[in-house]
Amino acid sequence: MPTATAAPDARVLMWFRQDLRLEDNQALTASCEWARTHLARLKAIYIATPAQWALHDVAPIQLDFIERHLNLLATSLAALGIELEVIQLDSFDEVAHFLKDYCQSQRVGAVFAGAEPEINERQRDQACIQAGVPLQLIEEHCLLAPGTVLNQSGEMYRVFTPFSRKWRALAAERAISPLGVPSPVSHIAVDPAPIHLPRVTTVSSELWPAGEGAAQRLLTEFVAQKVHRYKQNRDFPAIDGTSSLSPYLAIGVVSARQCVAALLHRFPEAIVDDTSPGRTWLNELIWREFYRHLLVAFPALSKNHNFNSQAKHIRWRNDPAEFRAWCEGRTGYPLIDAAMRQLKQTGWMHNRLRMVVASFLTKHLLIDWRWGERYFRQHLLDGDLAANNGGWQWAAGCGCDAQPYFRIFNPMSQSEKFDPDGRFIRKFLPELAAWDNQQLHHPSVRSCDDLFDTQALAYPCAIVDHRAARARALTVLAVLKKAKVG
Template identity: 40%
Template sequence: MPKKLYPRGLVWLRNDLRMDDNTALYRAATNCDALAVVFIACPETWRSHGDGDNVVAMRLRTLKALQASLWKKHIPLYFLQLDTFARVPRALAQICRKLDIDALFANAEYPLNEQRRDAAVRETLKSECVPVEYSTDRTLTSPGSLTTGSGEGFKVYTPFKRAFIARFDNGGGFEPLPAPRSPGAEHRAVWPEWITLAGEHNLIRSIPDSVGDYNVVPGGDRKVLGWTVGESAANKLLKAFSGRISDYHNQRDYPAMAATSRLSPYLNCGALSVRRCVQMALGENGGHWVGRSAGAGSWLCELLWREFYQHLVVHYPRVCRNLPFKPETEQVPWSRRSADFERWCQGQTGVPIVDAAMRQLNQTGWMHNRLRMVVASFLTKNLLTDWRKGERYFMQQLVDADFAANNGGWQWAASTGTDAAPYFRVFNPYSQSKKFDPEGEFIRAFVPELEGCSARDIHCPPVGLLRSEDYPAPICDVTQSRKHAIEVFANLKSG
C-alpha cells in the first residue's frame, strides 16, 4: 500500500453531515493515516443569518446521528461552540496544534460570509504550516467553472441549464464516492476526550443539549417536526422516490399528492449528497439529463435550479448583503402595514390556499414548492410587502432553510432577482388553488374551518357562507392589488 501524504488529518464538517459520498471526508481518509472530525457551532452568526430553530435542530440532530456512525469507523467527532465565525480561524489553529494535525479538509461553502471565514482559516493555518483543502461537494460543479461567453456568471436559469447540460449530458463526472474505511489497527490514533482552548472554550466529544439560544435538544429523539434525521433516513426517502419519479412531471404541482421527493431537508444539512440524487435520476433517464423519462428529466432540472442559485451567490455577492439583485428595485415603495405581514405569517389572510400553505410551513417546517411561489407572490405583489420579510420568515421556519435557494426564490417571486420574466407576473392564488388543489384536499388538511365547504366554494368562500369569527374575509382584493403592484413596478421601470 502506498504511503499516505499525512499522518494525521482533520475534517471540518459544516452542512455535509454524512459519511457516504462526502468529498472532504473521502479525501482525508485517502490521504491521511489517522483521522478526526470537528464541527463548530456559531449560534450568534447563525442567528444573524436568519437560521431558525428548525433548520438548526435538523443540523445538530443529524450531527448526533453521524457521530455514532463515525465512531464505528474509529473516527472521533469533536464539537466546539463559539459565538461567531470570526473566532473560527484562531480556534482551528489551536485545535490543529493540540491534536498534532498535518492537514485540514473541508467542503466549500458559497455565501459571502462563509467564503470570508474559509479564506481566513486558510490564511491562519498557513502560518501553522497546515495545508487546507476545500472540495466541491455541495454543488455538482464549482461556481466559476460554468460561465457565459463573456466569462460572467449566468443571470438567468435557462441559459445556465442549457450550458450545464451541453457540457455534462454524457452523465459522467458525478459518480458518488464511497464512505471512508476504518483506519488499520496500526493507525488508530489515541485521541483525547477533550481539550481546552483559549477563551475557556472546550473541544469535546459530546454534543450538548443547548446551543446558544436555539430551542434544540440534539440528544433527544431522532425527529424534527416529524422528519427522521440522518443519512439512512435520507437514502430510504431517495429509494422510495425513485419508485414514483416517472410521474413526477405530471404530479409535482399538486400539494395534496405525495409526488415530490421531500429530500430538501437532507440535501440542505448534507445527510444526502446531490450526486446520489443525480445518480438515481440519470439511471432512470438513460444516463442523460434529457432522455427517456420526462419525470426524471423534470426532477433533474429542479436540481439544476438548486445548482444555479448556489453559483449565483458567488458571482453576484450583493444578494448576500440583503440587497436585491436588480439595484433599481431598491426604490420599490413597500407597504408598511405590519398587520398584513402578521396575518400572512399566521395563515389568516382569508385566502384559503395561502393560509393552508402558511400553516403547513408553521406546523411541519416545510412547504410544497408550488405553494412557496404562490405565497411569496401574494406577499410581495398583492400585499406589496418587502420580500426580505418573507425571506427571513422562511429562514426562521423552514427545516430545509438554505440561504441561496431561499433568497433566489424570494427575489424571483418579487421580480427583484435574476429572472428574465417581466415584473407583471403575479400568481392568482384562486386560479392556482383551483388548478392544483381542485377538490380542496390540501386546504381541508390545514384549514379545518373550511372542512364543510364544497369543492366549488372552498377556494374562495362566497360572502356570507362563513362567519367572520370562524374564518376571516380576504385581506385584499387580488384583482385590484395585482393592478396596483403592476403600476408600482411600471413606474419604477419608467423612472
C-alpha cells in the first residue's frame, strides 16, 4: 500500500466505547494502520456522559468497573505510545457538535470506533456523520454483524433455533482468528494520569478482578476446566460452573470472537456437532448475538416496547409494596430472596436465578417486566440492554421466541431442583441457617402465626400463594394467546 504524506500534526482518533481492550479490537487495529499509512499521530478518546448514564440507569458498580478498566487501558495504550483522553460531556446530544469542532481544531483526518446496537448510540453516531465527523464504524460487538444472519426472505429471524442454525452455518465458513495487540505506533513515553469518572456515584467492583489479563484467564480456565461439565452444572447457583465472563463482555474487555475462538480451539466440533460438550456454551454465546441482532432489527426494543404487541393488553397489578419486597429479598420464598440478595451484594446474579426471579415478578406478582428490567440495570455489573431486555421479555412471555405465558416457574420446585442442599440459599440468607431443607424449599410448612418462633419472626411469610398466583396469572396473561409480534 502506498504511503501518503500527511499534513503536519495530522491526527487520527480511536474512540473507545464498549470495547475497553487492546486485543481483538478491530477499530483500534484499523486506527493504528491508518496512522502508519498517513504518517499521522494516533490519539485515543473516551467520552464520559454522566447524564446519559443516569438516563440509561447504568449501575454504580458497572461505572466503577468501567473506571478501573479505563485506568488499565490508559496504561496499556501508553506502552504503545498512545495517549488516552477522557472527555466529559453531559449527554449524547452534545457529542456530534463537540467532535466536529475537535476534529477541525486538532486536524483529525479519521475517527475509528466500534458500532453499538442500541438506538441512542446509533443515533449519536449518525448525528456525528451528518455533522461531518470523519467517523468510520466497525461492526465488532458481535462475531457476525447484525443484518448478516437472515432467513430466506431476507428478514431477521424471530425464533432462536433457526437463527442459531444459520449462525453456525455462516460462522463455520469463516476463520475465527482474534487480532493481537497492535504494534506500538510511537516511541514517545506517555505517563497517564489517574482517571476518575466525573459526577457519578460508584459502588466498589473489587470482588471482580479487572483487566484483559483477568478476563483471558477466566476464559482459558473455563474452557479448559468447566465447559465439559457446563451443561450439567450451569443451572446450580451453588456450583461455580459458569464462565463469569458477562461483566467483561458487557464493557468489551473480552470480545465475542475471542470467546468463540477459545471454545472452538478446545472443542472444534461444537459448531457442527449437537453432542459436543462445547455446544451448550456456544448456544449461550449465540443467544447473546440473537438479542443484539434483534435490537438493531427492531429499534423499538430499545424504547421499552413489547415485542409481542398483544402484551399492551396485559393488566399489570404493579403493586409498589410487593415490588419493594421483591427488590429487597423479602418475598418469603428463600430462593427468590437469596437471588435478590446476591444481586444487591455482588452486582451479579446466576442466570438460572435471573429467569426464576423474573418469572416470579411478572407472573406471580403481575408486575410489568419493565420495572424489573430497570431494577436489574440499576444494579448489574454486567448490565447490557440487549441481553437484559431480551431476558426480561422472554420471562414475561411477551418477547421474541419467549417462554409461553402459561409456563410459570414454581419457586419451590426450582429451589428443590437447583439448590437441593440449600447451600446457595443459606449463603445469602444466613438467618435461615438453622432451617432444614424442607423448610427452605417449602417455606409454607412453617407456621407464620407462631409468635414464639424467632426464625419465623426473622424471615417474612410468603407474600403470595403459589397456586393462587399461578391461577391469577393464567387468567390475566391469556391475552397473549393471540401471538402477534413485532
